[in-house]
Amino acid sequence: MTDTHPAIRVSEIFGPTIQGEGVLMGLPTVFIRTGGCDYRCSWCDSLHAVDNRFRHEWETMPIDAVWQSVVALSGGRPVMVSLSGGNPAIQPFGALIERGHDDGYRFALETQGSVARDWFADLDVLVLSPKPPSSEMRTDWAAFETCIESAQEKPQIVLKLVVFDEGDYAFAKGAAARFPRLLVYLQPGNHTPPRPGNEDAPVDLDGINKRMEWLVEKVTRDRWFEARVLPQLHVMLWGNKRGV
Numbered sequence: 001m002t003d004t005h006p007a008i009r010v011s012e013i014f015g016p017t018i019q020g021e022g023v024l025m026g027l028p029t030v031f032i033r034t035g036g037c038d039y040r041c042s043w044c045d046s047l048h049a050v051d052n053r054f055r056h057e058w059e060t061m062p063i064d065a066v067w068q069s070v071v072a073l074s075g076g077r078p079v080m081v082s083l084s085g086g087n088p089a090i091q092p093f094g095a096l097i098e099r100g101h102d103d104g105y106r107f108a109l110e111t112q113g114s115v116a117r118d119w120f121a122d123l124d125v126l127v128l129s130p131k132p133p134s135s136e137m138r139t140d141w142a143a144f145e146t147c148i149e150s151a152q153e154k155p156q157i158v159l160k161l162v163v164f165d166e167g168d169y170a171f172a173k174g175a176a177a178r179f180p181r182l183l184v185y186l187q188p189g190n191h192t193p194p195r196p197g198n199e200d201a202p203v204d205l206d207g208i209n210k211r212m213e214w215l216v217e218k219v220t221r222d223r224w225f226e227a228r229v230l231p232q233l234h235v236m237l238w239g240n241k242r243g244v
């Protein structure tokens with residue numbers, strides 16, 4: 001049978017492993033990491049899926065092939081599928097989500113909230129991660145709100161904010177105040193992100209842990225009791241290693 005759906009530009013498909021961040025932390029997950037992003041964050045930890053210099057590593061795959069990979073990795077047992085990137089919102093995921101749901105799989109997508117898609121309403125979890133000032137990106141809040149509207153209150157929507165410094169913390173508080181109904185997850189930034197081809201370079205775990213401590217102190221001192229502060233579990237376990 002011919003697959004008539006648009007193809008998906010894939011950087012890597014891997015798992016199952018645990019989700020290392022945010023609301024689904026610890027949950028066994030298969031990851032579909034897409035290639036390409038409309039942002040260029042200064043501290044991006046997934047440059048191999050962002051920078052066009054690595055385009056030769058990406059593969060434009062029919063939905064059938066993507067889905068076969070997920071099923072093979074999960075042994076046919078329904079599992080959470082994380083759509084990440086890059087920015088997965090610029091890929092046509094609607095048909096894949098429909099197909100996966102038919103087989104009992106669930107889908108989470110993480111995006112910066114710059115591009116809204118009508119299939120956001122078909123997700124199970126939508127993680128919106130607006131990028132703080134240290135990223136050197138600017139959030140288009142109108143586009144961001146369109147992402148929330150596109151979800152039509154169907155998936156669980158959470159905010160995830162990376163914090164490096166005071167400016168990022170103020171941004172996170174502002175973002176949370178804009179969307180008081182959404183759960184908020186804060187995570188200390190990794191100032192030693194992987195560089196493509198050099199994923200074995202060590203992470204500064206002590207530095208990240210100090211930032212985590214600082215963040216916990218900030219949140220508790222401010223009595224910001226709605227925020228949840230979490231580390232990146234995969235960084236603690238495997239550093240900058242890819243595909244885990």
Ligand code: SF4
Pocket residue numbers: 037038039040041043044045046047050085086087112131
């Ligand atoms: S939005 Fe995400 S994937 Fe894109 S450049 Fe920023 S950190 Fe990297």
